[in-house]
Amino acid sequence: xxxxxxxxxxxxxxxxxxxxxxxxxxxxxxxxxxxxxxxxxxxxxxxxxxxxxxxxxxxxxxxxxxxxxxxxxxxxxxxxxxxxxxxxxxxxxxxxxxxxxxxxxxxxxxxxxxxxxxxxxxxxxxxxxxxxxxxxxxxxxxxxxxxxxxxxxxxxxxxxxxxxxxxxxxxxxxxxxxxxxxxxxxxxxxxxxxxxxxxxxxxxxxxxxxxxxxxxxxxxxxxxxxxxxxxxxxxxxxxxxxxxxxxxxxxxxxxxxxxxxxxxxxxxxxxxxxxxxxxxxxxxxxxxxxxxxxxxxxxxxxxxxxxxxxxxxxxxxxxxxxxxxxxxxxxxxxxxxxxxxxxxxxxxxxxxxxxxxxxxxxxxxxxxxxxxxxxxxxxxxxxxxxxxxxxxxxxxxxxxxxxxxxxxxxxxxxxxxxxxxxxxxxxxxxxxxxxxxxxxxxxxxxxxxxxxxxxxxxxxxxxxxxxxxxxxxxxxxxxxxxxxxxxxxxxxxxxxxxxxxxxxxxxxxxxxxxxxxxxxxxxxxxxxxxxxxxxxxxxxxxxxxxxxxxxxxxxxxxxxxxxxxxxxxxxxxxxxxxxxxxxxxx
Amino acid sequence: xxxxxxxxxxxxxxxxxxxxxxxxxxxxxxxxxxxxxxxxxxxxxxxxxxxxxxxxxxxxxxxxxxxxxxxxxxxxxxxxxxxxxxxxxxxxxxxxxxxxxxxxxxxxxxxxxxxxxxxxxxxxxxxxxxxxxxxxxxxxxxxxxxxxxxxxxxxxxxxxxxxxxxxxxxxxxxxxxxxxxxxxxxxxxxxxxxxxxxxxxxxxxxxxxxxxxxxxxxxxxxxxxxxxxxxxxxxxxxxxxxxxxxxxxxxxxxxxxxxxxxxxxxxxxxxxxxxxxxxxxxxxxxxxxxxxxxxxxxxxxxxxxxxxxxxxxxxxxxxxxxxxxxxxxxxxxxxxxxxxxxxxxxxxxxxxxxxxxx
Numbered sequence: 021x022x023x024x025x026x027x028x029x030x031x032x033x034x035x036x037x038x039x040x041x042x043x044x045x046x047x048x049x050x051x052x053x054x055x056x057x058x059x060x061x062x063x064x065x066x067x068x069x070x071x072x073x074x075x076x077x078x079x080x081x082x083x084x085x086x087x088x089x090x091x092x093x094x095x096x097x098x099x100x101x102x103x104x105x106x107x108x109x110x111x112x113x114x115x116x117x118x119x120x121x122x123x124x125x126x127x128x129x130x131x132x133x134x135x136x137x138x139x140x141x142x143x144x145x146x147x148x149x150x151x152x153x154x155x156x157x158x159x160x161x162x163x164x165x166x167x168x169x170x171x172x173x174x175x176x177x178x179x180x181x182x183x184x185x186x187x188x189x190x191x192x193x194x195x196x197x198x199x200x201x202x203x204x205x206x207x208x209x210x211x212x213x214x215x216x217x218x219x220x221x222x223x224x225x226x227x228x229x230x231x232x233x234x235x236x237x238x239x240x241x242x243x244x245x246x247x248x249x250x251x252x253x254x255x256x257x258x259x260x261x262x263x264x265x266x267x268x269x270x271x272x273x274x275x276x277x278x279x280x281x282x283x284x285x286x287x288x289x290x291x292x293x294x295x296x297x298x299x300x301x302x303x304x305x306x307x308x309x310x311x312x313x314x315x316x317x318x319x320x321x322x323x324x325x326x327x328x329x330x331x332x333x334x335x336x337x338x339x340x341x342x343x344x345x346x347x348x349x350x351x352x353x354x355x356x357x358x359x360x361x362x363x364x365x366x367x368x369x370x371x372x373x374x375x376x377x378x379x380x381x382x383x384x385x386x387x388x389x390x391x392x393x394x395x396x397x398x399x400x401x402x403x404x405x406x407x408x409x410x411x412x413x414x415x416x417x418x419x420x421x422x423x424x425x426x427x428x429x430x431x432x433x434x435x436x437x438x439x440x441x442x443x444x445x446x447x448x449x450x451x452x453x454x455x456x457x458x459x460x461x462x463x464x465x466x467x468x469x470x471x472x473x474x475x476x477x478x479x480x481x482x483x484x485x486x487x488x489x490x491x492x493x494x495x496x497x498x499x500x501x502x503x504x505x506x507x508x509x510x511x512x513x514x515x516x517x518x519x520x521x522x523x524x525x526x527x528x529x530x531x532x533x534x535x536x537x538x539x540x541x542x543x544x545x546x547x548x549x550x551x552x553x554x555x556x557x558x559x560x561x562x563x564x565x566x567x568x569x570x571x572x573x574x575x576x577x578x579x580x581x582x583x584x585x586x587x588x589x590x591x592x593x594x595x596x597x598x599x600x601x602x603x604x605x606x
Numbered sequence: 607x608x609x610x611x612x613x614x615x616x617x618x619x620x621x622x623x624x625x626x627x628x629x630x631x632x633x634x635x636x637x638x639x640x641x642x643x644x645x646x647x648x649x650x651x652x653x654x655x656x657x658x659x660x661x662x663x664x665x666x667x668x669x670x671x672x673x674x675x676x677x678x679x680x681x682x683x684x685x686x687x688x689x690x691x692x693x694x695x696x697x698x699x700x701x702x703x704x705x706x707x708x709x710x711x712x713x714x715x716x717x718x719x720x721x722x723x724x725x726x727x728x729x730x731x732x733x734x735x736x737x738x739x740x741x742x743x744x745x746x747x748x749x750x751x752x753x754x755x756x757x758x759x760x761x762x763x764x765x766x767x768x769x770x771x772x773x774x775x776x777x778x779x780x781x782x783x784x785x786x787x788x789x790x791x792x793x794x795x796x797x798x799x800x801x802x803x804x805x806x807x808x809x810x811x812x813x814x815x816x817x818x819x820x821x822x823x824x825x826x827x828x829x830x831x832x833x834x835x836x837x838x839x840x841x842x843x844x845x846x847x848x849x850x851x852x853x854x855x856x857x858x859x860x861x862x863x864x865x866x867x868x869x870x871x872x873x874x875x876x877x878x879x880x881x882x883x884x885x886x887x888x889x890x891x892x893x894x895x896x897x898x899x900x901x902x903x904x905x906x907x908x909x910x911x912x913x914x915x916x917x918x919x920x921x922x923x924x925x926x927x928x929x930x931x932x933x934x935x936x937x938x939x940x941x942x943x944x945x946x947x948x949x950x951x952x953x954x955x956x957x958x959x960x961x962x963x964x
Contacts, residue, residue: 222700225661228687229694230714230761240713244704341663343686 060429061437061444067486068444071459072451075307078300078462085296086466096301105290106302109283116197116268116279117261123201125254127356128208129246133238134349135209136216137224139339141346146353148594151604152361154206155590157547158266159567160583161203164364165190166270167371167580172378174367191274200267202360204260208253215249216242221338234345252320259313262306263452265550270571280306281454285553296462303455311450318446365587371580391581401578404561405585407477408546411562412589415481416541419492420534422485427496428522432505449490453551456487461554475559483551488544495540499533500526536602543593546586563589610637611670612768612801613658618667619679620650620657627653628664629825635769640795640802642812645822646848654822655771655805659694660687672768688717693762697774699754701746707733707757708742714765732760735798752783759791763798772804776811788814809849813837821845842882843963846896853902853938855895859964862889867962869895872934874913878960893964901959902940904929905952912954920945 074085079097083090100106134140135147153161168175169190176186189195219242227241228234243250265281272282284302288294342349371377374386395401426445430438448456460483464474473479485492503526511521549564556565563586570579597604613635620628628650635641643651656662658669660676663684669677671692676685701710711732715725733739736756746754755775762770775791776784792815795802806812812819813833820830821844829841840846847854860870862880869876878895905912915931915938927945931938931953938953 220698220700222696222698223702225659225687226694226696226700226702226761227713228661229659229690229692231688231691231717231765232713233686233688236717241702245702247704338661341661341686343684 057429057437060425061441064426064441064444067482068447068489071456071463071486072307072447074462075300075303075455075459078296079304081297081300083297084294085462090297096297097304100298100301100305105278106283109278109280110305112193112268112272112277113262113279113281115193116200116264117258119194119197120201120204120261120264121254121257123198124204124208124257125250127202128205128253129212129243129250130238131205131353131356132209132212132216133242134353136213137221137238137242137340138234138342138349139346140342140349140353142350146357148598148604149357149361150209150353151206152365152594153203154210154604155543155547155594156365157549157564157567157583157586157590158203158264159270159549159564159571160368160586161364162199162267162270163567163571163579163583164367165199166367167377167576168363168367170274174370174377175363177378191271191277193272193277196268196271196277199271200261200264202356203267204257205356205360207256207260208250211249211253211256212246215246219245221340224340225338228340234340234342237340248320252317255313255317255320259310259450262309265452265454266568269568281452281550285454299458303458306452306455307450310452311447314446314450368580368583368587371576372584375577391577392585394578395581395585398578400558400561401566401582403559404563404566404582407480407561408563408586408589411477411481411484412542412545412593415477415484416538416545418481419485419488419541419545420496420538423489423492423496423537424530424534427493427500428526431500431522431526432508445490445493448486448488451487453483453487453548454553457483457551458554460486460551464555474555475557477560477562479555480552480560480562483555484545484548487548487551488541491544492537492541495533495537496530499530499537502533503529536597536600539593539597539600539602540604543590543597546589546593611635612637612672613803614668614670615654615658616668616670618654618657618664618669620653620662620664627825628657630667631822631825631827633820633827633830635801635803637801638799639818640792640800640804640816642816642819643803643805643822644809644812644819644848645807645828647807648824649822650825651805651807651822652773655694655773655803658769658803659692659771660685660690691765691767693765693767693770695755695758695762695770695772695775697777699746699758699778701754701757701761703746705745706742707738707744707746707749710746710757711761711764714761718765728764729760732764735763736760736794751779752787755779755787759794763800768801770800770802772802774805774807776806776808784811791815813849821848823848840881840896840961843894843896846881846961846963851899851939853897853899855897855936855938855960857893857895859889859891859893859962866957867893869893869960869962871913871936874933876911876913876955876960877957878955878962879958881961882963891964893962895960895962897955897960899928899939900941901955902938903954903956904940904942904946905954907952909952909954911957911960912952914950915953917946917948917951919948 078085080092080094081090082093082095131150135143135150140146167173169188170176171186173190179186190199223245224237224241227237232240262280264279265285268277268279268282269285272278278286280302284299284306287299287302291298372391373388374383375388375390376386426441430441451459460479461474464470464479507529508521508525511525512518516524547564548562549568552560552562552565553568556569563582567579567582567586570582611634615631615633618628618631619626631650631654633641643654645651653662657664657677658671664677664679666679667677668675668679671690675681675683676690677683702713705713708729711729712725715728720728729742733742736759738753738756738760741749741753746757749757755778759775776787779787788811794800795815804812804815813836816833818830819833819836821828821836823844829836829845831839836845837849840849846852855869855871855876857869857871859867860875861868865880866877867880869878876895908914913933915933918930918932921928921930922945926941926943929940929942929946931940931951940953
């Protein structure tokens with residue numbers, strides 16, 4: 021009776037002899053990990069690893085994996101390594117990836133410095149415009165370049181009128197590299213701008229006081245200090261260079277330039293028969309390049325964090341005054357925007373409303389709405405639009421729910437399970453959408469109980485969800501980071517269980533973050549095209565994959581109209597995001 | 607402004623949007639002089655320093671450094687920060703983490719195209735002057751807070767700017783280290799004959815380090831003068847309250863003479879000096895009396911300007927005792943050399959120590 025706890029009990033119920041009262045049931049012996057967490061991670065690994073393992077397995081077979089006679093062999097690799105086109109494609113991929121990194125990293129860093137650290141006029145308006153290429157499908161952008169800067173494109177016709185000749189060839193390998201580099205500037209911008217935002221402005225002001233002009237401040241102080249972030253972005257650019265598909269497909273076709281992804285895509289038409297083992301072998305070659313790079317990125321991220329801890333103490337942000345440099349800075353940003361956003365989008369828009377285009381064509385004579393009429397009269401295309409919206413809205417919501425489930429199951433935990441999830445989430449980044457779509461196609465084709473799903477949008481949704489897993493998880497995790505740990509700890513001390521705390525404190529607090537993620541996932545799902553290419557079947561059409569297949573038929577008018585509809589869908593998402601002030605920096 | 611003025615600020619106005627931060631500030635800094643900008647947070651002291659440095663954009667007024675106008679609202683002159691040739695020691699030190707101590711200090715010389723040999727000499731001298739001789743090859747994160755501060759000062763001094771600006775130079779140091787650094791910094795400024803403008807929110811720091819103090823409040827200069835003037839002849843209730851540790855007594859004016867007023871605290875009356883610009887002239891109006899804690903004495907019995915109060919508690923402060931006294935809810939603090947028991951005491955506030963503001 022002398023211990024405080026029993027005394028408390030006695031006071032509480034008035035019966036001092038009731039020893040067990042108020043002590044609660046003894047807890048059941050705990051597993052090292054709660055079952056729900058194990059289940060979530062288990063499902064995740066099945067979804068991530070099955071397609072990947074299937075590709076690897078298939079690449080070492082002599083025939084399709086579901087055929088009885090297939091045996092283990094290296095023939096597939098022998099065949100593609102003997103194919104001259106493969107090596108040309110590989111060389112082109114390396115070239116484009118290097119060019120992309122060489123263009124996008126310096127330019128992205130420069131844009132980030134101007135936008136984040138200086139008093140560049142019109143930053144608020146420029147910012148969302150700068151991010152547009154992230155949300156526009158590369159096929160649409162590539163198509164925009166074709167209709168604007170191709171041999172008879174709007175800009176080319178104008179240039180010929182002014183200079184007497186077209187000073188560029190958009191179909192050359194160099195052009196593809198330049199376009200790829202410029203359209204990926206926003207990716208670098210995102211990483212460098214967030215690094216710059218974390219940098220105290222005092223170190224820059226100190227340089228300014230010492231006598232450095234804005235250019236020297238950037239070169240001597242700001243850029244060296246975000247070098248880890250830039251290196252990270254450089255690696256990202258390099259492996260994205262191996263993964264790009266839409267740009268080289270559209271721009272490389274006229275002159276027959278292949279890269280690894282388009283080589284894979286053209287493989288079945290080249291041989292006349294779908295040869296799964298060869299496709300798988302090419303896919304394994306691509307992943308053999310990208311997976312180590314993804315792992316390298318992870319390593320870099322860790323060192324980058326270490327570097328970030330020695331930033332200026334006062335993280336107050338004051339824009340650097342540009343003074344007379346303003347005009348030059350504005351010109352750089354403007355020129356990039358013109359080439360990367362205005363020209364291709366204007367090209368698509370114009371082309372969607374005209375019957376034909378070429379030299380000496382009067383715009384007023386060719387204006388028409390027929391292209392859209394054609395789209396809406398075609399049941400396949402109407403279905404593609406509908407499916408795209410469904411996938412974006414409902415699929416997006418479901419995807420966010422799944423990502424949130426994964427995020428919550430690892431929230432504030434530091435154990436083996438969390439590390440496993442980290443690697444699982446990272447893995448799909450190494451698998452380009454085209455390959456993931458192919459792998460999921462095989463899975464749906466072959467796993468009997470999944471077969472009925474193959475011709476429904478569900479198959480597309482699952483593939484999309486896995487392809488964008490890393491992106492989605494980043495959205496969820498940044499929302500979760502906003503919740504101060506004390507808020508959850510206070511709930512625990514008040515008496516809420518871990519699950520209860522998630523439900524009553526964490527989830528309500530990240531509600532807005534989840535809604536924002538939904539919108540961003542919607543835009544990304546509208547933009548996606550390559551994942552649906554191999555899954556394209558009656559019933560699974562989405563705008564992106566239909567565009568890819570239409571492009572090869574040469575139906576330019578319909579492609580333009582459908583592209584514009586795609587842009588409109590993404591634009592609606594972007595408008596909503598801006599309206600609600602959603603942070604696009606993720 | 608005369609020959610020896612190295613920095614002159616005239617009627618400087620600065621706003622963030624519609625929010626005025628500086629409402630017309632004027633000041634002169636003479637060669638070899640140290641001025642402290644003192645004030646509560648939001649008073650505009652840091653903004654004034656940054657405007658001088660060229661890191662904030664005023665919209666009106668004039669700033670002249672070493673005879674050269676660097677900002678003039680009317681003539682539309684505005685030199686960027688890098689063209690003003692100033693030294694600034696940041697509150698956070700703002701050392702570049704990717705450069706060694708040597709490179710941090712040498713950067714300003716590099717930008718001024720000083721030859722490598724001369725740079726080496728001058729940086730070496732600067733480091734030696736600041737007691738950092740052997741640390742040139744280190745990186746900032748390998749230094750202690752005090753050493754980082756010295757590097758920041760060396761970096762600001764190495765190219766001999768006419769004025770050195772210090773933004774809360776001691777606030778990032780531990781309390782113990784701060785007093786040592788204060789003495790060291792004052793000695794350094796005198797030894798090197800620097801002209802310095804120092805921002806601080808700590809009145810003790812301002813008084814110890816500077817020749818003159820500018821007390822800012824709400825974007826204007828409330829009072830300026832030497833530390834003794836500021837401490838012993840405050841021009842307003844705000845200045846009196848900001849400098850030193852004070853007791854505040856609220857009451858009504860009961861009677862007045864040419865220099866003195868009698869403050870009616872309810873049950874008791876005290877004579878004090880008339881202070882401030884709107885010196886109390888009527889009788890019966892509300893007034894506030896301010897007396898420094900060290901101006902209050904305990905007395906052994908009744909007498910002129912004494913009042914009875916209850917001693918609530920004695921607090922031991924190490925070098926002295928502090929007494930908390932109460933009279934109908936008004937608390938008064940006083941210092942003494944011994945512990946006293948609670949109970950009724952007589953408190954004396956000499957009239958010359960009690961400043962009455964209306």
